[in-house]
Amino acid sequence: MAGESYVDHEVLAQFAQDRVNVSKKDAQERRTQVNYLRERLAGYIAEHPYYDLVKLRASGSTAKHTAIRRRSGEGSDADVAAYVRSNDPDQDEAGLLDWLRDRCIEVYGKTKVAEDFVISHHAVGITLRASGLKIDVAPVLYTGEPDDLGHLVTRQGNRVLTSVTLHLRFIEKRKHKNEAGSGYTELIRLLKAWIREAKRQDTDLRCKSFLLELLVAHPWDNGWNGEPLQVDDYPRAIEQVLAYIVRTGLKTPIAFADFYDPAEVMASSDAIQVWDPVNPENNVASTYTEADRQRLVDQAATALDAVSWAATTPNKGDANDAWRTLFGPSFEGA
Numbered sequence: 053m054a055g056e057s058y059v060d061h062e063v064l065a066q067f068a069q070d071r072v073n074v075s076k077k078d079a080q081e082r083r084t085q086v087n088y089l090r091e092r093l094a095g096y097i098a099e100h101p102y103y104d105l106v107k108l109r110a111s112g113s114t115a116k117h118t119a120i121r122r123r124s125g126e127g128s129d130a131d132v133a134a135y136v137r138s139n140d141p142d143q144d145e146a147g148l149l150d151w152l153r154d155r156c157i158e159v160y161g162k163t164k165v166a167e168d169f170v171i172s173h174h175a176v177g178i179t180l181r182a183s184g185l186k187i188d189v190a191p192v193l194y195t196g197e198p199d200d201l202g203h204l205v206t207r208q209g210n211r212v213l214t215s216v217t218l219h220l221r222f223i224e225k226r227k228h229k230n231e232a233g234s235g236y237t238e239l240i241r242l243l244k245a246w247i248r249e250a251k252r253q254d255t256d257l258r259c260k261s262f263l264l265e266l267l268v269a270h271p272w273d274n275g276w277n278g279e280p281l282q283v284d285d286y287p288r289a290i291e292q293v294l295a296y297i298v299r300t301g302l303k304t305p306i307a308f309a310d311f312y313d314p315a316e317v318m319a320s321s322d323a324i325q326v327w328d329p330v331n332p333e334n335n336v337a338s339t340y341t342e343a344d345r346q347r348l349v350d351q352a353a354t355a356l357d358a359v360s361w362a363a364t365t366p367n368k369g370d371a372n373d374a375w376r377t378l379f380g381p382s383f384e385g386a
Contacts, residue, residue: 058362058385067379071382072245074114078121086187089108089156092159103138103148104136105134105135105136106136106194107135109217111131114130115220116219116265118240123248129185133190133192133200133214136193148209149174153171156176157169172188174206190204192214201213222329223237223265226269232272235284236272238283240265240268243293246290246355258344258348266308266329269308270296270326271292271293281293290355290378291360297349306326307329308329311329312332317332323342324348361374362374371385372385
């Protein structure tokens, strides 16, 4: 980015504080609701013989401090991993999500309706109508392995290796690299705000939160175009990540060496290949089609054009309008 820009690091940092980051009030409400669930779920699980509750762990974007404010109708506010141990070797694991949903219903008793408990691919979603909060509870089969390694169980009964602890360690390592600190996670949150606005404009766009986190981690680890990822300059860092997506077309496989040898990753024909840093068998984008890949790249190209224009235009209004292409009308700008 050449020259002086009206929308600089400080402007985006203030926008994140005002419009993107989870407020202290909302964060406290999430903790209160998760603690309520944690305290009561253990008791209800203990009353049923099929599984023992080993532990409940905060997980996902909230635990990693990459969550953004949720708009009405969007995703979950908090993610919880329920580590359970089976008491019956013949237990049908495909029924684990139904079993956990029933336990969650018991926690809230008659205060909620059946429609407030929705089973997704690997979690039970709980909608709290009074506050508008949502909690996703994912059951993880625990077999005593270190670092909270365990297996998510999908609706079809498939096992997917995961670890809340290692996922948190993965992002913490990058926050501490070169003393990036909160700048690393703030960049992720700003990019999530871009994806949220992009999805509002294109309801068919796919880019899950975890995938976006890994698309930031890769250029952070390796740099982009001969330059480190500039997390102390948000406009430049956003431009770098967008350029990475556009120029690679997301056709280059991404794997990380934190917890396994990338050589363990098997050959794949998936349109996008970004491998879970905990599990070399789990491509987090395995369900994305070629059309999904192209749609995401096209959105990144549009955003990249806007960021480049904002950096060079001599008009403050034009610069602000360009950034509204990424963040929507709530972006007030310089």
